[in-house]
Amino acid sequence: MALSISTRQLDGVTILDLSGRITLGEGSVQLRDAIRDLIGKGEKNILLSLGDVNYIDSSGLGELVSAFTTAKNQNADVKLLNLTKKVKDVLQVTKLYTVFDIYDDEAHAIGSFK
Amino acid sequence: MENPIPVTEPQKGRRSFKLPSTMESVTEVEAAAEKLTQSSGMDEDDSFRVVMAVREAAVNAVLHGNGYDPNKQISVSFENTGKSLVITIADEGEGLDPAKIPDPLAPENLLRGTGRGIFLIRSFLDEVHFRQLYPGTELTLVKHLTPAEGKDTNQNLDTK
Numbered sequence: 001m002a003l004s005i006s007t008r009q010l011d012g013v014t015i016l017d018l019s020g021r022i023t024l025g026e027g028s029v030q031l032r033d034a035i036r037d038l039i040g041k042g043e044k045n046i047l048l049s050l051g052d053v054n055y056i057d058s059s060g061l062g063e064l065v066s067a068f069t070t071a072k073n074q075n076a077d078v079k080l081l082n083l084t085k086k087v088k089d090v091l092q093v094t095k096l097y098t099v100f101d102i103y104d105d106e107a108h109a110i111g112s113f114k
Numbered sequence: 115m116e117n118p119i120p121v122t123e124p125q126k127g128r129r130s131f132k133l134p135s136t137m138e139s140v141t142e143v144e145a146a147a148e149k150l151t152q153s154s155g156m157d158e159d160d161s162f163r164v165v166m167a168v169r170e171a172a173v174n175a176v177l178h179g180n181g182y183d184p185n186k187q188i189s190v191s192f193e194n195t196g197k198s199l200v201i202t203i204a205d206e207g208e209g210l211d212p213a214k215i216p217d218p219l220a221p222e223n224l225l226r227g228t229g230r231g232i233f234l235i236r237s238f239l240d241e242v243h244f245r246q247l248y249p250g251t252e253l254t255l256v257k258h259l260t261p262a263e264g265k266d267t268n269q270n271l272d273t274k
Contacts (some may be wrong), residue, residue, distance in 0.1 A: 001239045003158050023169075024137070024140075024173055024177070026271070032227055053165075057166065057231075058173075058228075058230040058231040058234055059173070061230055062227040062228050062230070063227070065225055065227050066224070066227045068225070069227075086157075089162075089163075090166075090234070093234065093237050093238075094218060094219070094230055094233070095224060096224070098196075099224060099225065110185060114225075
């Protein structure tokens with residue numbers, strides 16, 4: 001299943017609800033384009049909701065990191081919400097779990113941007 | 115009565131094939147790995163890790179090894195020995211020196227956008243062996259099975 005992305009706004013935060021796989025050739029480019037588009041529009045608070053992302057590979061991890069660094073360079077924040085067990089596993093093994101701000105609760109995540 | 119024609123018994127539980135250097139091949143290899151882990155009785159977490167490692171190795175072979183070259187193929191084999199799952203993936207590229215792969219956990223590399231594939235393969239499997247081919251690189255990936263696993267050594271290795 002390829003990646004689908006839907007966007008919504010809540011309390012000044014842009015939430016991207018991602019569903020599917022973030023892998024080379026399936027979701028990495030879509031995610032990159034979506035993040036660049038938001039940052040290009042001046043969005044500063046971006047929350048990636050990953051509750052329906054059942055698979056991420058090294059390419060997808062690279063896109064998450066690139067999103068994080070691109071945002072930081074523009075004084076914006078990219079944070080993560082609702083990791084599945086598999087995505088959490090991969091983030092922990094690669095120590096990226098320590099890089100991102102990660103939340104299990106949407107209201108708490110949104111509040112963290114203020 | 116004529117003597118029967120001598121035949122060599124095929125190696126049990128081992129399936130080998132060659133595929134073009136495309137992302138479709140990566141998907142095919144991933145599906146074959148999933149069948150292998152499922153037929154071994156491996157639990158879902160270990161299965162995910164093995165399948166992911168195999169996918170990473172296939173991506174490396176297709177993309178970094180063969181550079182999507184239509185004149186180059188990847189060679190893949192899957193085997194359940196009863197004690198381990200053994201997967202080999204070889205490309206026809208210029209070769210890879212694993213000693214030169216930067217550590218993605220090093221602070222200076224942690225925010226790099228690439229360079230985690232081999233690390234994930236090593237993290238998720240019990241043994242990873244590199245062999246230099248001429249040309250190319252062969253990775254042998256080994257996941258040991260628990261005694262409860264590995265009973266189904268010869269079944270369901272078809273990729274389709």
